[in-house]
Amino acid sequence: MEAILHFAELAGRSVLGAAIAPVAAGREASSMDEQSFHSLYAATARPIHSYVVAVTGSRDTADDVLQETYFRFLTRRAAAMPLEEARPYLFRIASNLLRDRWRSRREEQWPENFEQQHCADLNAQLDIRRIMQALKPKERLLLWLAYVEGMTHTEIAAATGLTALSVRPLLFRARRKAAALLQPEGKNQ
Amino acid sequence: MTGNVCEREPLVIAALRSGEWPAGLEEHVAACPACAETKRVAQLFHQAHVASAPLQPQPANIVWQKLQARRRQLAIRRATQCMTLMCVLAALYAVAFVAWYLPDLWNRQLASDLTPLSSGVGLAGVLTAIFAVLLGSCCFAYLGSRTDFRLRS
Numbered sequence: 001m002e003a004i005l006h007f008a009e010l011a012g013r014s015v016l017g018a019a020i021a022p023v024a025a026g027r028e029a030s031s032m033d034e035q036s037f038h039s040l041y042a043a044t045a046r047p048i049h050s051y052v053v054a055v056t057g058s059r060d061t062a063d064d065v066l067q068e069t070y071f072r073f074l075t076r077r078a079a080a081m082p083l084e085e086a087r088p089y090l091f092r093i094a095s096n097l098l099r100d101r102w103r104s105r106r107e108e109q110w111p112e113n114f115e116q117q118h119c120a121d122l123n124a125q126l127d128i129r130r131i132m133q134a135l136k137p138k139e140r141l142l143l144w145l146a147y148v149e150g151m152t153h154t155e156i157a158a159a160t161g162l163t164a165l166s167v168r169p170l171l172f173r174a175r176r177k178a179a180a181l182l183q184p185e186g187k188n189q
Numbered sequence: 190m191t192g193n194v195c196e197r198e199p200l201v202i203a204a205l206r207s208g209e210w211p212a213g214l215e216e217h218v219a220a221c222p223a224c225a226e227t228k229r230v231a232q233l234f235h236q237a238h239v240a241s242a243p244l245q246p247q248p249a250n251i252v253w254q255k256l257q258a259r260r261r262q263l264a265i266r267r268a269t270q271c272m273t274l275m276c277v278l279a280a281l282y283a284v285a286f287v288a289w290y291l292p293d294l295w296n297r298q299l300a301s302d303l304t305p306l307s308s309g310v311g312l313a314g315v316l317t318a319i320f321a322v323l324l325g326s327c328c329f330a331y332l333g334s335r336t337d338f339r340l341r342s
Contacts, residue, residue: 034250034253037249037253037256038249038250038253041249041252041253042249045246045249045252046245046246048246049244049245049246050238050241050242050244053241053244054234054237054238054241059244062244062246063246063247066246066247066252067247067252067255067256070252070256071256071259071260074256074260075260075263124233124236124240125240127233127236128233128236128237128240131233132237143230143234144234146202147202147205147227147230147231147234147235148206148234148235148237148238150202150203150206152199168194172193172194175226175227175230176226178230178233179226179229179230182229182230182233
């Protein structure tokens with residue numbers, strides 16, 4: 001019986017190997033090489049990582065989302081995409097992943113224990129934490145894309161899956177809300 | 190400019206990002222509530238950006254290796270789907286064969302119908318075939334479970 005199973009396993013391996021080879025070869029052909037990936041990563045990983053950290057307040061989540069973002073990018077799109085197209089597409093994937101996480105796990109709340117050790121101004125650090133916690137994830141997302149990434153409404157729409165027409169009022173309301181939360185400190189200054 | 194939105198807000202955002210303020214823009218911001226509000230909120234987000242700057246993403250080579258490992262796993266999983274299907278089909282075939290043929294064989298023996306298959310040699314052949322099908326199904330199921338285990342681990 002052992003011999004039969006061993007033979008069957010060997011046969012299974014050869015069948016498996018024959019089945020995997022074309023799949024893997026096809027994927028390699030439609031994907032990018034390591035050097036191209038490094039170039040793309042160097043140009044896009046930092047802003048996407050910052051974006052996810054800012055929206056979720058969690059470095060671990062940001063690492064997970066970033067890795068999943070590039071995995072989906074590599075498995076769904078060919079390597080020939082130019083950087084100017086790849087960047088918004090990566091933001092779009094990351095935004096979709098964040099939305100999926102919020103839907104499935106309700107990780108909407110910005111964490112209390114988020115560390116911002118490198119913010120020199122203590123008041124600014126407190127403001128950031130207070131406002132990030134008060135804003136909804138979608139509001140944090142919109143404000144970050146508009147004010148840090150400098151995206152236009154059309155680009156934000158492309159990166160988030162919203163319509164361009166809906167970005168404007170949503171962004172305005174998010175800005176109003178953030179400004180109202182900043183108001184007490186603003187008056188003190 | 191309206192009370193809520195100003196057409197020069199993009200300029201304010203661009204100036205904050207670059208640090209270079211075109212002539213007259215700061216005076217405009219001081220007089221425009223919408224641009225002033227944009228500036229205050231955008232400044233806060235820039236501070237958040239600066240604060241998160243040391244949180245670097247993982248190195249590219251590590252991410253690349255993880256992605257390659259995941260791609261291989263995905264390829265293996267896709268390839269083994271057909272083996273799983275074969276296991277299921279083999280098991281279904283064995284069950285259907287047993288359910289269809291054994292009662293028929295039993296009835297023939299009861300009726301003492303001396304057909305070649307109901308003779309001793311024929312019966313032995315049929316039982317051998319059933320045993321072979323069952324053994325093959327078990328082998329496929331065993332291989333499938335071991336492959337799944339390797340993928341999960």
